[in-house]
Amino acid sequence: MDILTREFYARDTLEAARDLLGREIVRRLEDGTLLRCRITETEAYIGRLDKACHAYGYRRTPRTETLFARPGTAYIYLIYGMYHCLNFVTEEEGEPAAVLIRGAVPVENGDIIAKNRFRCKEKEMTPYQRKNFLNGPGKLCQGLALTRAQNGLDLTDGAGELWLCPGAPPDPAAVRTGRRIGIDYAEEAVDFPWRFYL
C-alpha cells in the first residue's frame, strides 16, 4: 500500500494544501481496524507571516512545539474545550506551518466512523447527519477518533496509527479557493485565500 512520503509534506504549504485534496487519510485503531476517508477541504497556516497561525512570528510555546517538528508530523490540538483539529506539518523542519483538514468523505469502515459521530450505523444516519458527516475539522476528528493523544505522530510510518495514501490526485480545475473560516481575529490574514475545497 502506497504511503505519502516526507517529501510530499516538505514543500510550500499552499501547494501541499491543494495537493492534499482527494488524498486518503488512514487511521488505524487499537484493534487494528482501518478507517479511511478522502480529503475534500483544507486550509493552509504559515507561521512566518500568518497571524492566524498558532506559531505566527515563530512563536514557540508548549502547544506550538509540534509545528516546529519534521514535515509529515500530525499536529492535533483541542479547540473550544471539546473538539479537536487535525493538521499535517509542512515546509522544512523548523518552519512552523501546517495544513488543517477541514472536511472529508468516508471511504472504508463508514459504519465505525458513523458510530463515532452519531452512535449509529452509516445506513441509519438521517439525511441531515449525512450532510454533516465529516464536513468540519471537529467532526472529522470525532469520526476518526483523533485526540491530542495522536499529536506529534509521524505520518510517514505505515506501521503507526495515522498515515496518508495517494488516493485520487485532485483535478486542478475542480479546486475552489476562498477565505479561511473562524479566524476573524487575524487582521490582514483574514482575507488570504488559503482555503481549498472540491
Next chain:
DNA sequence: CTTCAGATGCTCT
C-alpha cells in the same frame, strides 16, 4: 433553510 446560545477546558497573558 437561517440564526443563536451554550457547552467546556486548555492555552497563554
Next chain:
DNA sequence: GAGCATCTGAAGA
C-alpha cells in the same frame, strides 16, 4: 481571566 482554526439543538422564517 479572556479567548479560542467548533458543533449542536432549538427556534423561527
